[in-house]
Each structure stands twice: as structure tokens, then as C-alpha cells.
Amino acid sequence: MPELPEVEVTKRGLTPLLLGRTVNQVNIYNPNLRYKISESLKNIQGHKIVKISRRAKYIIVETDGGGDFVIHLGMTGHLKVIAASSRLVKHDHYEMILDNDTVLRYNDPRRFGAIIWTDKSPLELTVLRKLGVEPLTDDFNEQFLYSKLQTKKSNIKQTLMNNEIVVGIGNIYASEILFSCRISPLRTASSVTFEECKSLVKEVKSILTNSIAQGGTTIRDFSQVDGKPGYFVQNLLVYGKDGKPCPCCGESIQHMVQGQRSTYYCKNCQK
DNA sequence: AAACACCCCTGCGGGC
């Protein structure tokens, strides 16, 4: 479900609701997520949340002495902060009861998400350590991208989704970005020119930023912390549009599979 | 090293 914009929107929604709150109690209802939830997550009980940040598609939460934890939403994970008296619903897997009669609950039907506690620097966790650059920082620029692409034999679409190069670009935005740049997803990464890298960098930043501003993309079940959907779905030009006319030339949008994931593109516009 | 197939899990929509 969530790519970088959806995770960023979630982080921004959570921040005012969690910052400065003390976690009174942690309850784990089903520990079987992507990694088994460690009981040591309960070390945060009695501690105050002092910082919330994001790295790639992970939300990082730090406490004042109870250790830190990182949350990943997988494909179908949701976080919500609601009245502590609210009843549990199907697929609520863990919760943190806060000191103001609210509770942070994690719901995830497919259980591809994760929550990892650590008493070290979260950035040193295995899952975070080998990640590539953040797309919305200056480290992600045309020189950087061009140098990375030159050594890659795989196609440009899967390379854009390679988190060891640049993080946060998932399956929806990869198709959208390539369409905006008029680059075929079938092209080898190494065939992408420096000029095209400039265009890719510009569109990655612009599309992700616009999506964040509109609350992310809701296709099936993403929702913001307040329960509202993301409105960027209205801006999608090719994703999920197979058979529909290309907004640029009117030709039929094509669908294909790359690396077991759907790709959408316009054969006519993207070369 | 890098590319690829396959796996984790539940729910939903389409076809019959």
C-alpha cells in the first residue's frame, strides 16, 4: 500500500498526536508480522515519546530512555490514534495506550508490516542500514542517479524501485514518474542518458512532493491517521489505467508485468 | 554481484 508519500503523510498525522505523550501500556495481540514482534517493545512503557521521523518507508519513534522503535506499514498497515475505550477490530495487532485516554492502534490484514524495538541508534538496524538516498534531499540529484544507473543491467522501472539506490519509490509512483519523463519502463537502466536523469530527478521530487501535499494515494485502503483517504489518486495518469486513453496522445495505456509487479505505460509517448 | 522466482498473508473483484 504505502509508498514514501503515504508514510510521510502518516508520520505527519501522528506527530501532533504522539509527541510528548507517555506510553502507559503496550498490548500485543498478534506478534506475527513480517518479523515477530519482540516483547522488549514493552520497554517503552512509562516513557515519553520525544521524536518522530521517517527513513524510507519506516517511521522512527524515539522515547526518553525506554528505547526507540521503527514501524513499517507493509502493504496494508494502518496507524490510527483514537479514544482508548474504542473497541478492537479485526486485524488490530498491537496498541500503545497513551496518557491522555487515547490509543495508537496498528491494523494490518496482510501482516506484511513490522515494528522493531531497539536500544541502539535506529539507523543502525539491519533493515535501515543498507538503504539508499532519500529522494527529497539534495543527495538525490542527476549526477548521483546517472552514476548509479550506468552500472545496472536491469530495466529502469525496477531500478527506480531499488531501495539500495533511492528509497521510497514504489510500484505506483515508478509508473507515474516514467510516464512524466516519457521514458519506457522497458529500457535498460544503463541506457538512460544524463539529460533523462535530470528529468527523472525533477519528476521524482515533484510527484512525491505533490502527493504528500494531497495526502498520498488511496487505491484500495490507504487512509491518513484521521481516516481520510489520500487525494493524489486523482492525479494518477497511467497507474491502473490499462485500456484507457493516454492523457497525452490518446493511445491505449498498456499493462505488463515486470518483476512480478504491474507496470502501466504508453507505448507511443514513452520511448 | 546481480537478476530472478517465489514466498509471506488476507481480502476483493471478476468470471463462471
Added chain:
DNA sequence: TGCCCGCAGGGGTGTT
């Protein structure tokens, strides 16, 4: 109506 199939925005593993 119900059943079966394929598919879904994530990442990890094991094989070549």
C-alpha cells in the same frame, strides 16, 4: 448466490 482465480501499493530469501 457461491466458488475459484488472479491480483494487490511491501520486503525477504534462496537459487542461479
